[in-house]
Amino acid sequence: MFCMIKSRKIRFWLLFSIFLIGIQVGSLSAQMEDVYLSKKLDSIVNLKHIDTQSINLLWKTALKYQAINAQKTKRYLHIAENLAENAHYELGLIEIYDRLGNICYDSDEYDSAVYFNLKCLKLREKKHDNAGISKSLGNLGILYVTLKDSAKAIYYLQKALEIATKHNNIIEQGEDCINLGNFYLKYQKVGIARDLFVKALSIFKTGDNKEDMATAYENIGITYYNEGYYKKTLSYFLLAAKIYEAEKNELMLANLYDNIGAVYTNVNMDSAYYYLNKALRIANKTGAATSRMLIYHNLSDYYDSTGDVKNAYKAFRIYKTIEDSIFSVDKSKAIAELQTKYDTEKDHEKIATLTGEQKFSKLLRNSLIVIILLIFIIILVLINRYRHQQSAMKTISAEKSRSDELLLNILPSETAEELKKYGKTTAHGYEEISVLFADIKGFTNISEQMSATDLVADLDMYFGSFDLIMEQYGLEKIKTIGDAYLAAGGLPNPDKGTPKEVISAALEMQRYVKEMKNEKSEQNLPFFELRIGIHTGPVVAGVVGIKKFAYDIWGDTVNTAARIQQNSETGKVNISATTYEKIKDYFDCTPRGYIEAKNKGLLEMYFVDGVKEDS
Numbered sequence: 001m002f003c004m005i006k007s008r009k010i011r012f013w014l015l016f017s018i019f020l021i022g023i024q025v026g027s028l029s030a031q032m033e034d035v036y037l038s039k040k041l042d043s044i045v046n047l048k049h050i051d052t053q054s055i056n057l058l059w060k061t062a063l064k065y066q067a068i069n070a071q072k073t074k075r076y077l078h079i080a081e082n083l084a085e086n087a088h089y090e091l092g093l094i095e096i097y098d099r100l101g102n103i104c105y106d107s108d109e110y111d112s113a114v115y116f117n118l119k120c121l122k123l124r125e126k127k128h129d130n131a132g133i134s135k136s137l138g139n140l141g142i143l144y145v146t147l148k149d150s151a152k153a154i155y156y157l158q159k160a161l162e163i164a165t166k167h168n169n170i171i172e173q174g175e176d177c178i179n180l181g182n183f184y185l186k187y188q189k190v191g192i193a194r195d196l197f198v199k200a201l202s203i204f205k206t207g208d209n210k211e212d213m214a215t216a217y218e219n220i221g222i223t224y225y226n227e228g229y230y231k232k233t234l235s236y237f238l239l240a241a242k243i244y245e246a247e248k249n250e251l252m253l254a255n256l257y258d259n260i261g262a263v264y265t266n267v268n269m270d271s272a273y274y275y276l277n278k279a280l281r282i283a284n285k286t287g288a289a290t291s292r293m294l295i296y297h298n299l300s301d302y303y304d305s306t307g308d309v310k311n312a313y314k315a316f317r318i319y320k321t322i323e324d325s326i327f328s329v330d331k332s333k334a335i336a337e338l339q340t341k342y343d344t345e346k347d348h349e350k351i352a353t354l355t356g357e358q359k360f361s362k363l364l365r366n367s368l369i370v371i372i373l374l375i376f377i378i379i380l381v382l383i384n385r386y387r388h389q390q391s392a393m394k395t396i397s398a399e400k401s402r403s404d405e406l407l408l409n410i411l412p413s414e415t416a417e418e419l420k421k422y423g424k425t426t427a428h429g430y431e432e433i434s435v436l437f438a439d440i441k442g443f444t445n446i447s448e449q450m451s452a453t454d455l456v457a458d459l460d461m462y463f464g465s466f467d468l469i470m471e472q473y474g475l476e477k478i479k480t481i482g483d484a485y486l487a488a489g490g491l492p493n494p495d496k497g498t499p500k501e502v503i504s505a506a507l508e509m510q511r512y513v514k515e516m517k518n519e520k521s522e523q524n525l526p527f528f529e530l531r532i533g534i535h536t537g538p539v540v541a542g543v544v545g546i547k548k549f550a551y552d553i554w555g556d557t558v559n560t561a562a563r564i565q566q567n568s569e570t571g572k573v574n575i576s577a578t579t580y581e582k583i584k585d586y587f588d589c590t591p592r593g594y595i596e597a598k599n600k601g602l603l604e605m606y607f608v609d610g611v612k613e614d615s
Contacts, residue, residue, distance in 0.1 A: 055083050063099060071285075074103055078377050094132065096125045101139060105146075106251075108289050108325075134164040134172040138179050156283040157183055171212070174203035178215055181571045185222060194223040211252070214243035218256055225263055233263050254282035256289045265305055272302055283450055293322040369414045411543065411551045412476055414492045419543070427542030434489040434536045434579060435558055436475070437565035438466070438509060440528045443483035449526045459483070462528060465512055473497065473505040478553055488553055491541050499536055499582040503608055506532045506573040514571065533565025536574040563597035567605060575605035587610055 012257040062076035077100050084092040086270050097120035121136035141157035144150075164172035181196035201216035218334035221236030237260050258510045261276035276299050283291040296319035304310035337487035411419065418425050440446070440462075447455050463480055470477045478486040487505075489497025513530045520527040537557035543549050560576065568574035580589060588609040595600040 022463045023462070034304070050090050052092060055080055055087065055089055056095075058083070059092070059096050059099065067511070070103060070107060070612055071588050074100065076230065077103070090123055090127065094120055094127070096128075097123070098136070098139075105139075106288065110147055111141055114140065114147075117143065126439075130163055130167040131169045131172055134167075134169055134176060138172070138176050139161065141183070145179075145186060150183075150187070153183055157206055162536060166257045169210065171207060173224045173501050174200040174207075174212060174216075176210070177203070178212075178219060181219055185219070185226070188226070190223050190226050194540055197223065210243050211249060213248055214240040214247075214252070217243075218259065222259070230263055230267050235268075236259065237263065249386070250282050251291070251509065252287050254279045254286065254288065255294070257282065258291065258295045258298055261295075261302070264528065265298070265302050269302070269306060276302060284384075289322055289325065293319055296322065340509060346606060355568060412492045425543045427540055428492065429538065429540050430491050430494065431538050432494070433491055433541075433553070433557060434497065434499045434534060434582075435539065435561035436485075436487045436489070436502055436506055436532065436534050437561045438485040438506075438532045439565060440483040441531055442529070445525050446528065458528070462513070462516070466509055469508045469512070470507050473501040473508075475502060475505055479550065486553075486558075488539070488541075499534075499579055500586050502534060503573065503575070503579075503583050503587055504611075505607065510571055529570035531565055531568040531570055532573045533563070533568050533575070534573065535561040535564050536579040536582060560597075560600060560603070563600050564605060567595050567597060567603075569607075573608040575606050575608055577606070580606045586604055586612060 004449045015402075039317060059077055059080040062073050062080065077096055080094045081093065081100070083089075084096060101113050101116035104110070104116060112197055117136055117139045121133065121140065124132035124136055137156045137160035141153050141155075141160060144153035144156060157176065161176035161180055163169075166177050175202035181193040181200070184190075184196065185193040197216050197219040201213060201220065204212040217236045217240040221233045221240070224232040224236065226229075237256060241253070241256050241260070244256060254291070257275045257279035261272045261274075261279060264272035264275060276295060280292070280295050280299070283295055296315045300312050300315035300319060303309075303315055304461045372508045449609065450458070463485060466485055466487075467477055469475075474475055475487050475489045476491055476497065478488055480486070487502075489499065489502040489505075491497070509532065510530060513528060517527040517529065535557055537555070537560065539553045539555040539557050541551070564574050564576050574592075575589070576584075588611075589606040590609055592605040592607060594604050597603045
């Protein structure tokens, strides 16, 4: 049950007392917050060891001071700046420069704002921070719009949007569209400006960025105001106001109420006066000089429209006074910067708490020079050692590659790997190997017609070509014995060098020898003719010897292949019945019947005529 207060006088004094208590409590609360933040900041500054975490804590805590005391905020940000510079903490410096640029802009210290934004931009470019680069460029563009430097403004604003679009930085795209739209609006290109504001609004809606949406609504409204569509202007302004009120953004509300008041000057004078005064109350509270300047300008227009010349003149004088204080403060800014620098250096000296700083610095410098020289010498020694090691490694690698190549020229790859891994190899038996023997008919007589050099050169040419044919068909060259050439298919990998591939290789060898015969006959030079014999069966293969070891094959199959070759004819490929059974579906063959072979008795043999047409 509530107690009703009947006396109006009692009610008045009660409410008035509550009001006074509220003021005192609010003032006390602000003072307590001021004391609390000051103590917290000083405790950070006085830490014996300042690291990146304490620097971050310092500038973040300093920002909480902004609503209470902007000058103190800047002072502590400058301390954080010096600490970050000494620690070479570039990520911290980016954040600090960005905040100092914003605070200087809000305080109408435009030259300092340009300085800090340029420093921030330089570091962001060094870090390749594309979103940050776009943000800094946009900030500089806004500054130059305010400073009425259109050439620099359009350069920075367009570059900001270009980078944000290229790297798909959505939020930065929206903000850059707003900034660029404001530039075009300033120069009466309303259509271009509105398109940019609408684009920004759609971007902000995607990300649900409330305050950015409000900014877009406000700017779209301004474009309609410039065209005289006051109702449409107010509809967009009120959408923006609803968001700013919900977010309790007093700085933006002051500007927006000022704009609403200016619009109502053309529609409803009572509403105009209400919103202009509401804007002025908020601006006086926040201390935003630029906002107050614009509000007094609109108030001057309002009083002029109502015929109140006295108040119109008074408002205009205040407007001009604020404008002059903002845009004509070069000397006072220089003094303020010197004072800030002096205060910062004093605080930094307090943090360092170093005695005999000059002597210590000299000793430190000399020590550092000696250390740097020693490090330089050590680095040179290490580099030289590294180069020698790399050179040695390259030489070893080259020699290893050369030895591997030589080994592969002597042994099959699988056998070579086994030898490298275990230092020895094991002989292996194979059930079905096709052995190819080839020799040059009448080699002794031919050799008597040629010099030793020419003979060896010709043999090298022929056998080199045979080697390539073996490689082409997956056969393994075993060895050469004088004018004889021995190869086999099916080892060490049974899947390579099938009987069909061995026959194909033999026919290719005969084609090559025939071509060379035709060439040498035309030149009246001695030529070679080849006999080839092939037999398929089991063999044993392995490496023999300790020095000059060689890969070889043994067994009756090898001896039989040699006898098949001895009973061949020049230009022919002679095969055993065993081999014939395995290739008869692929090649046309001529049966030779049973032929007496030395130490082997009668052997059934076939000449291979060529590849079957339907195979």
